[in-house]
Amino acid sequence: MYWDYCQRCDRQFNSESALDQHIRDSPRHNICRACDDDFEDRDDLEQHCEDYHDYCVNCRRFFDDDEDLQEHEISQHNMCVTCGKYFSSESNLRNHQLTHMKKNIECPGCQRYFVTYSAMLLHLETGTCDCGIGRERVTELAFECRQSQYYASSQDDFDFECPDCAVPFLYISGLFQHVQSEACDEDLGWHSPLRVFLRFLSGRV
Known part of the structure; x- marks a missing residue:
């Protein structure tokens, strides 16, 4: 009989599809949808996506490029485009942005x-x-x-x-x-x- 083996979980499966199902469902496997890398926990996966892909952690959503991601972060998460900090509201963001303006x-x-x-x-x-x-x-x-x-x-x-x-x-x-x-x-x-x-x-x- 043909066996497929999960090294991380030390488990054998009787088919490749059973192994694939296990990887999809197990909390010990966290697959990056962009590159198929497998991570032991969700935090490692999200850190990877944030570092290597155009990914919004809050929305768990991938974007086509840096520009689309930045536009999303500004409009949906009140990110300051100058320093990258996030704010709880648009008014808090506007008040913060004053710190970047020149005193003229x-x-x-x-x-x-x-x-x-x-x-x-x-x-x-x-x-x-x-x-x-x-x-x-x-x-x-x-x-x-x-x-x-x-x-x-x-x-x-x-x-x-x-x-x-x-x-x-x-x-x-x-x-x-x-x-x-x-x-x-x-x-x-x-x-x-x-x-x-x-x-x-x-x-x-």
């Missing part, structure tokens, strides 16, 4: 540089700028700007609201953070109300 927004009061307009405004509001301006003065200037009608809140408990979606904010820095997070369609184009305010602020600080 200048404070009109002290010439320090910031990554976002909201960070620069928060710097002014908290009174840490050398110019001595604080939250109260920043709010006053926001309402002195000729475009304030577009971002002044209609709610008594808030001073500001988004010109596009009307989400209310206590402070102008929070409004800018909302806009720069791409949570709505409002932008900071040259003629937008918030961009006009930035130019107005720059001339008053």
Whole structure:
């Protein structure tokens, strides 16, 4: 009789198909679908697939090339394309990506540089700028700007609201953070109300 033998499990089988069935079903055999290599445990198999094939461990899925895999990791698993770290949500990823951006927004009061307009405004509001301006003065200037009608809140408990979606904010820095997070369609184009305010602020600080 013809026998097939599994060396790893020290077992004999009466046919090649029985051996193949054993390899498919046994937890001691973990076959790579890309190259047919056999691994003793699932962790070794997944490490191999990740190292040698375009494979997503989370989805247990192979891709045609590196580019397709990277696109999948970014869109489905919130991967930072700059450093390869993963994040639990798109908003956490966006906040992290700020750490890779250049500080090119200048404070009109002290010439320090910031990554976002909201960070620069928060710097002014908290009174840490050398110019001595604080939250109260920043709010006053926001309402002195000729475009304030577009971002002044209609709610008594808030001073500001988004010109596009009307989400209310206590402070102008929070409004800018909302806009720069791409949570709505409002932008900071040259003629937008918030961009006009930035130019107005720059001339008053």
